[in-house]
């Protein structure tokens with residue numbers, strides 16, 4: 257069997273096309289109001305610069321006004337919080353993300369920072385309250401971007417999720433935990449694995465849907481995969497490659513050339529989960545703008 | 561093999577003994593301040609009355625001042641919210657719970673109600689934000705009582721959780737979801753099952769630790785259980801029993817007489833998870849009181 261490759265790049269493009277349409281309708285309905293996203297960066301890590309450029313480009317393509325807010329490496333936690341308060345309070349700004357990891361000379365509590373973004377503008381979906389919503393199946397907030405992207409990729413295969421066995425490798429706040437919750441509310445039977453899991457390759461082999469988010473280059477081998485399974489690879493790992501100008505290339509957490517021989521569907525790296533993460537951020541930003549513009553139209557004291 | 565019976569009643573008693581000691585120390589340190597719990601009830605369901613009596617009795621035994629706040633069946637959502645605001649603001653009250661289900665003539669959104677309890681006083685641990693904390697392994701809030709009780713029961717067997725296969729039947733906000741999160745952060749490899757799960761009895765048989773919270777009388781049979789497993793039965797189901805004065809008796813979600821032949825450890829119903837739920841509520845109330853009294857001693861403007 258040779259797996260179908262799930263093209264994140266193409267799916268993201270089609271989502272961005274829909275969003276461009278939605279933005280122009282929104283502008284028509286609300287006398288030109290444009291969704292606006294603030295991307296806050298502390299310091300200047302090169303990988304962060306690359307991710308931010310991708311987000312700015314997608315936003316421009318869709319018609320979202322994206323503002324890159326740069327804070328210097330000597331920015332303190334208090335200064336960052338002050339900036340976030342100003343953005344939270346600004347009626348012009350609909351979505352706010354803080355690019356992680358923070359590149360500061362000072363100690364900054366990143367958990368505190370993600371919780372400092374107003375829940376109405378938390379388009380990365382990383383507030384603790386929002387994580388709680390996702391865990392209990394309440395989707396009235398914002399679904400975190402990478403996990404939402406994983407679900408979108410699975411759905412686009414046409415295979416239904418309900419009743420399937422899903423295995424998630426990784427339990428991080430950003431990827432593993434919420435992706436497992438989302439799969440649970442799509443009615444899969446979900447197993448979460450992590451670094452303390454025994455017999456990992458036995459468990460992965462029970463998965464009809466396997467989502468991998470561990471940050472270990474090509475750790476998941478072909479022999480770990482159930483024939484015909486859907487394999488979603490979130491990993492982004494640089495490995496040395498002398499044939500490249502940069503001296504390195506990116507690989508996922510799954511050994512792609514092996515997976516493609518066993519799986520039914522598989523995402524490549526790059527070009528799989530990455531583009532979807534950006535597309536889901538854009539979707540959340542449009543949603544945030546729509547909700548906030550709608551709220552402006554409500555009576556100030558709605559009847560209970 | 562005949563399973564060891566895990567006596568929730570005895571374990572709860574020993575926890576309550578420790579708490580009584582802690583309360584008397586707290587009173588000595590804080591010129592007599594006593595932990596105080598408000599139990600809010602709307603209407604007068606008989607099962608709720610029974611649960612509330614158990615909570616009041618445990619509180620009295622420990623030295624917690626428990627106040628039973630009764631609201632009539634014609635209480636509206638707004639009236640209930642007003643009462644909760646007053647309790648949230650009262651410096652005398654350390655913990656607040658709202659007994660579910662609400663027995664009101666009016667439509668009341670129970671989700672909104674549990675989220676209206678101040679997160680500092682949410683000793684049932686049912687706030688959405690708190691659920692988010694549990695999901696990502698942050699235990700700085702209050703761990704929900706029944707799930708915390710399940711973990712306590714498992715730990716008291718002496719069997720270590722890390723690296724074990726755990727299966728949770730049920731994904732509710734109150735039991736299934738948080739118990740799965742807690743097991744995950746105790747480093748078990750956790751599978752969550754629900755009504756859309758296929759081959760349920762095959763999956764339960766992989767469990768070294770099986771937690772059942774489905775509300776289906778004796779659905780889990782002996783043949784579903786891995787020999788030697790720990791079985792925690794959260795179910796409380798009344799079934800007809802002509803030999804009882806009341807005409808009924810309580811059974812769990814597990815067929816106890818069968819489970820006891822297969823499992824290594826098993827909880828009875830009643831006398832298993834139930835008493836632990838009450839003990840964990842008391843533990844959270846003492847914790848809430850300690851945190852709030854400590855906050856009174858802090859400088860008003862701590863340095864950042």
Ligand SMILES: NC(=O)C1=CN([C@@H]2O[C@H](COP(=O)(O)OP(=O)(O)OC[C@H]3O[C@@H](n4cnc5c(N)ncnc54)[C@H](OP(=O)(O)O)[C@@H]3O)[C@@H](O)[C@H]2O)C=CC1
Nearest residue numbers: 402426427428431450451469470471490491492529530533
């Ligand atoms: N495509 C995108 O847009 C994004 C991609 N990523 C990528 O996804 C990957 C994961 O990211 P993130 O979740 O933030 O990473 P974290 O490092 O926060 O979490 C990694 C998780 O994997 C588990 N793990 C690590 N090693 C093993 C192992 N040998 N066996 C089993 N489990 C293991 C860890 O377990 P434990 O909890 O026990 O330590 C942890 O739960 C990375 O490659 C990252 O670059 C991340 C975000 C966005």
Ligand SMILES: NC(=O)C1=CN([C@@H]2O[C@H](COP(=O)(O)OP(=O)(O)OC[C@H]3O[C@@H](n4cnc5c(N)ncnc54)[C@H](OP(=O)(O)O)[C@@H]3O)[C@@H](O)[C@H]2O)C=CC1
Nearest residue numbers: 706730731732735754755773774775794795796833834837
């Ligand atoms: N000891 C104590 O103090 C407490 C005990 N309880 C008891 O625990 C039990 C569960 O309570 P709670 O979680 O509130 O109940 P809920 O009804 O809210 O949730 C039941 C869960 O079980 C799942 N389920 C139902 N039927 C099946 C089935 N046939 N196969 C597989 N899964 C099934 C449901 O799946 P789906 O999501 O697909 O519908 C749901 O996730 C009850 O008996 C309750 O009385 C509850 C709280 C405290």
